[in-house]
Structures are given as C-alpha cells and as structure tokens.
Amino acid sequence: MATIHRHAGVMTMNALPPAQTEVFSALLDDLRLERKPDVRTGEIDTSYYTDENWFKQEHQQLFAAAPLVIGHSSMLQKPGDHFVHDHSGKPILVVRGKDDQIRAFLNVCRHRGVRLSNADGVANTPSFVCPYHNWIYALDGTLSKVPLQSECFPDLDKSCHGLKELPLGECEGLLFVSGDPDASINLQQQLGPIQDDFKAFRLGDHVFFRESVTTKKANWKLIIEAFLDGYHVVRLHRKTVGPMFLDGVAKSQRSGDNIMSVVARQEFERALELDRNEWDLRRHASCAFFLFPNTTIIVHPDYISYLTLFPTAANETICVHGCLIAEAPRDEKAAAHWERAYNIIEEGVFQAEDLFVCEQAQIGMNSGANDKLLFGSYESSILDFHHIIAEKMGPYTPASG
Ligand code: FES
Ligand SMILES: [Fe+2]
Known part of the structure; x- marks a missing residue:
C-alpha cells in the first residue's frame, strides 16, 4: 500500500495510514452502495456547558493529570x-x-x-x-x-x-x-493504532512552523464538537473551504478514547475507480484525529494542524493552533507560502468561522432559549465524545453541578 508524492522534484513513498484507511474504505463503501448513516440522535443539557462546578470536576478528572x-x-x-x-x-x-x-x-x-x-x-x-x-x-x-x-x-x-x-x-x-x-504516561495505550497512522503521515519528520494562541469565550466541549461535526462543513464554511468537500459524506470511528474522522473532499469519488494502493487520503479526504481530552490533529493536503484546548473556566478556553510542515522553508518565498496557507485556515476558517460560532453558541446557552442541544446523525461522533466523558466521570445531571 503506497502513495507516491513529489516534493520539489523528489519522489517519496508513503504507506497508507492503517487506521484511517479503514474509515476511508468504509466511507467509500457507503458511497458505492448509496448507504446513509444509521439514524442516531441525542440531546444534551445546556447547563453541561455552563455549570462551573461540573467544569471544576472535568478539570480535575480529565485534565489535571492527563498527558x-x-x-x-x-x-x-x-x-x-x-x-x-x-x-x-x-x-x-x-x-x-x-x-x-x-x-x-x-x-x-x-x-x-x-x-x-x-x-x-x-x-x-x-x-x-x-x-x-x-x-x-x-x-x-x-x-x-x-x-x-x-x-x-x-x-x-x-x-x-x-x-x-x-x-x-x-x-x-x-x-x-x-x-x-x-x-x-503510556502513549502505547493512550494512542493505540493511531501511532501507526502518525508514522504513515510522517508526523515525526514534520517541522514546527507557526502557532497562535487565542482565548475564546466558549466552553471547551463546544470547540471539540465543532471539529467532530460532519454536518456543518459545507454550510458554515461555504465561503471558504466548504466547496472543497462533499455534503454528508463523512465517517468517524472511535479508537479507544480517541476518535478518527474522514470527511470526503470533492475528489473522493475518484477513489472509487482506483486500487487501494492508489488512494491518497490527503487529496481525496480530510482526516482528523481527536485525541482525548483536548487535541485535534487535522491532516490537510500539504501540512498538518494541531488544535489543543486548555479550558480556564466553564465559558473560557485557551486555543492553540499550530502548523507542522514537511520540511523547513528553504527561502523567504517558501516561508511566505506557508504563512499564507496557515493564515487561510487560522484566520479565515478557524477564527472567523469555527471558533466564532462556538462563542455565539455560548452566548445562546445563557439566554434560556434552549434547555437542551440537539444532535443528529451527521453529528454522532460528538455523542461518542460525550460518551467517553461519561465513561470517565459518570453521566452529567444538572443536580451533579
Ligand atoms: S534563587 Fe532564590 S528564589 Fe530562585
Ligand atoms: Fe469547521
């Protein structure tokens, strides 16, 4: 299983990431068989996102000792x-x-x-x-x-x-x-098969390029949700990256306490005609790894983003967005290219769209309009995320706050 890339005239051969390839393959089967996801819906109390006492318990149980x-x-x-x-x-x-x-x-x-x-x-x-x-x-x-x-x-x-x-x-x-x-710390246990995917995506050969740190008035779980949500991509991002993706062609899979997601790009259907060894997960789809409790790694076609969240209060979260590139820029022109690529995602997509709606939702939480938030079939990996929290802390009830 291999994909050949050209970087500055040099041919490099990458193995397919085994775990994400299974998700990709299952999504391709869904498309081939015109299979829709099983209907799965859920509701979550809004106070789960505003309750300071619950937040303190989350911080203690999920963050204080976690790697x-x-x-x-x-x-x-x-x-x-x-x-x-x-x-x-x-x-x-x-x-x-x-x-x-x-x-x-x-x-x-x-x-x-x-x-x-x-x-x-x-x-x-x-x-x-x-x-x-x-x-x-x-x-x-x-x-x-x-x-x-x-x-x-x-x-x-x-x-x-x-x-x-x-x-x-x-x-x-x-x-x-x-x-x-x-x-x-036992990363073998914590990451399991995802480690092999990181190897296949050559994460260890990448170099740090840039990082931004912003503080958002939003509960940390709302922000995690935005990056697990297959429903919003072509809608919220319709003026930026949305047109690059297919609507409702996304799949995710739990791996231990982590969640792997594949969202189909417009090129995805081409993979139907290709042999498995010709699949290119970075061109045909966007792959993301949610590493419990607070990190999302997104594999873009030509670089890798990490988004790590550090909650400071029920309604406030520090967001770190870093950019890893395949090799250090050789000159100013290359550095300017990566700066532009990073800013398109950081400012145009994450800040102006994803993180913006998270802050808007947090304002809505306090209005009393909704006792509960609703989640549908294309948001089901968000329900998986909340199940993982419940497995560690027990179910949330407003009384536990
Ligand atoms: S040397 Fe005295 S506080 Fe550090
Ligand atoms: Fe988004």
Whole structure:
C-alpha cells in the first residue's frame, strides 16, 4: 500500500495510514452502495456547558493529570532550546538537554519558588539562572550552583533540589506532558493504532512552523464538537473551504478514547475507480484525529494542524493552533507560502468561522432559549465524545453541578 508524492522534484513513498484507511474504505463503501448513516440522535443539557462546578470536576478528572499535547519536538532543535507552557494552569518548562533528551519541569525555582524562564517562544540557554538569588540549574534540571552556599546553606544537598520533573512522552514528534509529577504516561495505550497512522503521515519528520494562541469565550466541549461535526462543513464554511468537500459524506470511528474522522473532499469519488494502493487520503479526504481530552490533529493536503484546548473556566478556553510542515522553508518565498496557507485556515476558517460560532453558541446557552442541544446523525461522533466523558466521570445531571 503506497502513495507516491513529489516534493520539489523528489519522489517519496508513503504507506497508507492503517487506521484511517479503514474509515476511508468504509466511507467509500457507503458511497458505492448509496448507504446513509444509521439514524442516531441525542440531546444534551445546556447547563453541561455552563455549570462551573461540573467544569471544576472535568478539570480535575480529565485534565489535571492527563498527558496533554504541548508542542512538537522540532521546536527544540538543539541542546538548550526551550519554551514555557502555562496554558494548562501549571507553569511548564520544556527543554532539550545536552544528551539530546527533551524533558519537562515545573518552571519554579526550588529555593523560594520564583519563575525560572520567561522565554517568549523558543529560546536558547546554557543553563537556567533564577533571577532572584541566582541559583543555577543545568539543562537536565539538576541544581548546579548555589551562590555563597557554604555560608548560607552549608547542609543543603544540591542533588535533592533539582527542578521538579514532569512526565513527558513523545509520539512521532508530538510532545505530551502531564502536569502531575506522580502521573505516568503510556502513549502505547493512550494512542493505540493511531501511532501507526502518525508514522504513515510522517508526523515525526514534520517541522514546527507557526502557532497562535487565542482565548475564546466558549466552553471547551463546544470547540471539540465543532471539529467532530460532519454536518456543518459545507454550510458554515461555504465561503471558504466548504466547496472543497462533499455534503454528508463523512465517517468517524472511535479508537479507544480517541476518535478518527474522514470527511470526503470533492475528489473522493475518484477513489472509487482506483486500487487501494492508489488512494491518497490527503487529496481525496480530510482526516482528523481527536485525541482525548483536548487535541485535534487535522491532516490537510500539504501540512498538518494541531488544535489543543486548555479550558480556564466553564465559558473560557485557551486555543492553540499550530502548523507542522514537511520540511523547513528553504527561502523567504517558501516561508511566505506557508504563512499564507496557515493564515487561510487560522484566520479565515478557524477564527472567523469555527471558533466564532462556538462563542455565539455560548452566548445562546445563557439566554434560556434552549434547555437542551440537539444532535443528529451527521453529528454522532460528538455523542461518542460525550460518551467517553461519561465513561470517565459518570453521566452529567444538572443536580451533579
Ligand atoms: S528564589 Fe530562585 S534563587 Fe532564590
Ligand atoms: Fe469547521
């Protein structure tokens, strides 16, 4: 199973992503047999999206210890490269060490708790020097120097005062960090067969290009829903990317706690006449991976987006949208091309359309117009998402708030 791509005159051969290919194949069968999805509808209380007490429980049970995507290893090219990440509520410092290993720490000095790095984007340093009293930490987090130690702290054991390390896992370049130092990360279990798809999409060979961070007045679940919704694509996006897709030709499938989706592009029907080894999932469809609880990876024809959500309140969410490209831009013209491609999706589609309607829906929640939201057959993967939450937290009832 292989697809041949030309990149700058070079032929590269990609294996088909096994898990998404099954979804793609099933969708193609639906089209061939003119099969419509089974009717599946659902209702959800609006207070599920506004209840602060329920939100606190979600944060505690779904986010506090969960391994969350905080970036891509290509952001840290050389030893000493580091960035800070505060969106989860924990001050996280991520750094590539002299041994080339990427580690995550709490960005907090072990003396009297001052923040160590305030890097804006990716910065480089030989060590971390606390601004207050200049305790120095090596890139692997060990405490290497305490000024005037013999007078001030004659009994201090430096080996016990290294930076507090956080669990970190990497899958094809995606960096997952838990904010709980005692948590453990098992990406094999968490991602299952999706790991092979990431390999087939060469996620690990991609490089970080750009990221934007915005805060939206919308419940985090509304935003996840927008990226699982097969019903809106040709409607909400009719002036932008909508015409590239077929209406109502989409399929999703749960994989553990994650959800894979395929939305057919206009070119999809051509795949009916092709052998399986000629299918090109990036041209014939748009594939997305929802990684529970807060990340959506979207495979566009020529780059990959990640959208990670960090809720701060029932009605407020920090949204990080990053762009990964197959190779670093070789010149300014190439960089300008990717900048344009990224902005079309970030500003024209995500901000102006998807995230806009999420904020509009949140306003509607508080109006009292709807006690419940309604979901139909082309929104059924949203119901899967809420089932996953219920499996972990128990069912939501307004009284539980
Ligand atoms: S608080 Fe960091 S050196 Fe004192
Ligand atoms: Fe959308």
